[in-house]
Amino acid sequence: xxxxxxxxxxxxxxxKTTTLALxxxxxxxxxxTVVDADTGMANLLFHAGLGDADTTLHDVLLGxxxxxxxxxxxxxxxxxxxxxxxxxxxxxxxxxxxEAVATLARGTDVLLLDSPATLGSKSAxxxxxxxxxxxxxxxxxxxxxxxxxxxxxxxAAYGTDVAGVLFNKVRGDADAVVEKTGRYFDGPTLGQxxxxxxxxxxxxxxxxxxxxxxxxxxxxxxxxxxxxxxPKPGAAARVAxxxxxxxxxxxx
Amino acid sequence: MSDPPGDGPRLPRGELLRSRVVxxxxxxxxxxxxxxxxxxxxxxxxxxxxxxxxxxxxxTFADGVPVVAYHERTGRGGExxxxxxxxxxxxxxxxxxxxxxxAEAHDVAAWRVPPGVPAERLAGVxxxxxxxxxxxxxxxxxxxxxxxxxxxxxxxxxxxIERVKTEARAEAERRxxxxxxxxxxxx
Numbered sequence: 432x433x434x435x436x437x438x439x440x441x442x443x444x445x446x447k448t449t450t451l452a453l454x455x456x457x458x459x460x461x462x463x464t465v466v467d468a469d470t471g472m473a474n475l476l477f478h479a480g481l482g483d484a485d486t487t488l489h490d491v492l493l494g495x496x497x498x499x500x501x502x503x504x505x506x507x508x509x510x511x512x513x514x515x516x517x518x519x520x521x522x523x524x525x526x527x528x529x530e531a532v533a534t535l536a537r538g539t540d541v542l543l544l545d546s547p548a549t550l551g552s553k554s555a556x557x558x559x560x561x562x563x564x565x566x567x568x569x570x571x572x573x574x575x576x577x578x579x580x581x582x583x584x585x586x587a588a589y590g591t592d593v594a595g596v597l598f599n600k601v602r603g604d605a606d607a608v609v610e611k612t613g614r615y616f617d618g619p620t621l622g623q624x625x626x627x628x629x630x631x632x633x634x635x636x637x638x639x640x641x642x643x644x645x646x647x648x649x650x651x652x653x654x655x656x657x658x659x660x661x662p663k664p665g666a667a668a669r670v671a672x673x674x675x676x677x678x679x680x681x682x683x
Numbered sequence: 684m685s686d687p688p689g690d691g692p693r694l695p696r697g698e699l700l701r702s703r704v705v706x707x708x709x710x711x712x713x714x715x716x717x718x719x720x721x722x723x724x725x726x727x728x729x730x731x732x733x734x735x736x737x738x739x740x741x742x743t744f745a746d747g748v749p750v751v752a753y754h755e756r757t758g759r760g761g762e763x764x765x766x767x768x769x770x771x772x773x774x775x776x777x778x779x780x781x782x783x784x785x786a787e788a789h790d791v792a793a794w795r796v797p798p799g800v801p802a803e804r805l806a807g808v809x810x811x812x813x814x815x816x817x818x819x820x821x822x823x824x825x826x827x828x829x830x831x832x833x834x835x836x837x838x839x840x841x842x843x844i845e846r847v848k849t850e851a852r853a854e855a856e857r858r859x860x861x862x863x864x865x866x867x868x869x870x
Contacts, residue, residue, distance in 0.1 A: 553862040556855075560864055573769055573837045574807035580844065581851035588855035589864060600809075608831050611838035615848070680863025 432664035433536040435673075436594060437562035439546035439582045440569070448634060449568045449599055450545040451506070452624075452650070455641040456657035458507040461540040468513040468545065468554065487514025491531050492523040498534045506642055508543075511535060517561075518554035520678050529675035536667035550581055559586050560677045563665060564594035567616065571601060571608045583616055593618035597656050600626040622656035624649050691760075692741060692753050692788035697722055697778030706772050709806035715777065716747040716815055722779040728770040740768040742801065743785050748819045749801045750785070751794040760794030762832030765805045769837060797830050798823050804833045 438450040450465070457463050466488070488511055490496040503510045513520075520528060536542055544558035546565075559565050565586045569579040583593055595618040598609055605623060613620050624630075629644035636643055641650050700718070705711050711724055726740035738756030742749055753760045754767035788794065798819035803812035816824055838844070859865050 556858070556862070556864075570807070571831055571834050572804050572807040573766065573834060574805075576834065576837065577769070577847060580847050581854075584848050584851035585855040588852055588859065603829065603831075605831060608834050608838065611835065615838075615844055676866055677864055680866075 433539055433542050433667050433670055434564065434662045434664050435536075435542040435544060435562045435670045436660070436662070437544040437546050437558040437565040437591070439559055439565050439567055439586075440548050440575070440579070440599075447545060448640065449597070450543060451639040452641055452653040453566065453597075453657055453660075454508050454543045455506050455639055456650075456654040457541055457543070457660065457662070459654065460657075461662055462509075462538070463507075463541045463543055464502075464509040464511060464535055464539040465543045465545070466511050466513065466535070468515075468517045468547075468558070487512045488531065489514035489520075492520060492527055494524075494527065498531050502535070506639055509539065516554040517557040517678060518552070521680075523679065525675050525679045528678060529671045532674040533667050533671035536670045540664055541662045542670060546582075548578075550578070550585060556585060557677065559591055560589045561670075561673055562591050563663075563670070564592045564618075566594045566621065566660070567596045567618075569596055569598050569612065571598060571605050576612060579612075580615060587617075594660055595619045595621035595656075597621040598623040600624070600630075602626045619659065621659045622652050624652040624656070691755055691758070692743070692751065692791070692794065694723055694741065694743070694788060695780045695784035697780040697784075699776060699778055701775070701777040704772050704774050707806065708768065708773060709802065709808045709811060711742075711773065711775050711777070712749070712802050712806055712808075712815070713811055715744045715749075716811070716818065718777075719747040719818075720744045720777065720779060721746055721782050721785070722777070723785070724778070725776045726768055727774045728772070740764065742768075743788055745782065745785070745789070746818065748798045748815055748823070749796055751788050751791070752796045752801070753788075753794050759836075760791065762796055762800060762804075762830075763836040764794070765796065765801055765833035766836035766840065768805065769843075796833075797825070800830045800833060804830065 438453055454463050454465050486496045486500040488501050491498050491501050501511055544562055546558035547555040549555045567579045567582050569575050586593055593616055596616050601623045609620055609623060625648050627647060627649045629647035630640055630649045633640040633643035644650055723741055723743040741753045743751040752764040754764040757767045759767060799812035799816040802808050802815050
């Protein structure tokens with residue numbers, strides 16, 4: 432039983448660090464698997480002498496490895512690097528993709544999908560299409576809000592609920608902005624993560640915030656937001672079917 | 684500081700340095716900062732002719748640092764005027780002039796914007812905002828000052844936000860066909 436959750440942010444956002452922070456916070460209560468289609472995130476997950484991932488989902492879809500060989504334990508989560516963009520799986524065998532995702536989904540509570548900070552390509556939008564719900568990550572700037580509103584509309588168009596909005600890099604009192612933003616989204620406000628020195632240090636060190644400064648105010652805000660997410664596990668087969676039909680469309 | 688005259692800032696003709704369409708406000712702000720421009724920029728949306736949008740946005744600079752924002756269409760000044768400049772791409776003219784020609788506009792408190800706010804909140808480029816704040820005179824930097832006025836003004840414009848959402852929804856539906864998501868589209 433699983434819920435697929437996409438994490439999508441506006442232009443210039445900090446997509447990968449936010450996805451990791453939310454994932455690690457969720458992993459304190461739930462079994463979390465991150466499907467990583469972002470090479471930037473791979474850098475964060477596989478640095479510090481752990482070496483690059485030898486086997487990826489790409490190898491699994493070529494029939495060269497079992498799913499278990501492409502699954503890595505990192506920071507309390509399971510991580511499945513794609514080895515390529517999600518859209519590149521279009522060329523895969525549909526049944527093999529379906530089976531691989533079903534295998535991943537059967538053993539986890541939350542399948543976390545990182546969405547690149549753009550809506551400009553099929554690869555970037557796929558996580559939102561594949562997810563049951565999307566967390567929209569915002570910063571209190573006009574372009575980030577504008578893009579976040581667009582993410583919300585893309586999600587609605589593709590039948591994906593908004594799990595909530597999460598404000599990141601907040602300085603000072605942003606309550607009025609947060610309250611006004613909430614009027615334009617269907618989901619709740621999950622929280623405000625302050626712009627803080629520990630968060631900047633974690634970025635400079637190339638480490639996930641919750642590993643670098645687990646007691647910082649920013650880390651606590653991520654935990655509180657994750658607590659409000661309340662995963663609602665559904666059937667693994669349904670998530671697998673969605674991957675199969677969205678990643679590999681039937682020929683017209 | 685004086686009260687704002689009703690007809691907006693009176694600015695000198697200035698020397699035209701650059702006239703072009705830029706995709707993003709950050710481009711203009713960085714150019715003005717790199718030139719240490721004393722002068723002003725006039726801004727109209729790139730699609731103004733198509734949309735019959737009237738009036739220019741004005742942004743003045745002292746040594747590259749933004750000082751005053753004003754929009755002729757809405758008659759708003761200060762951070763609210765930044766929200767009136769949102770629609771990209773921008774058709775921009777960058778003009779240099781003497782500081783004395785800007786003094787009257789710069790004296791209107793209601794039109795002034797904190798130095799880093801255009802880069803931080805309108806362009807969403809915090810690094811450029813930080814560079815701008817470093818170059819601003821000490822008397823213009825107040826770390827405790829609120830700087831979300833432009834963002835709030837953007838969120839207060841319900842009509843424009845509904846337009847952003849409607850356009851995004853139509854774009855998502857159009858691309859669904861292109862990307863093979865037609866099965867996922869909900870009515």
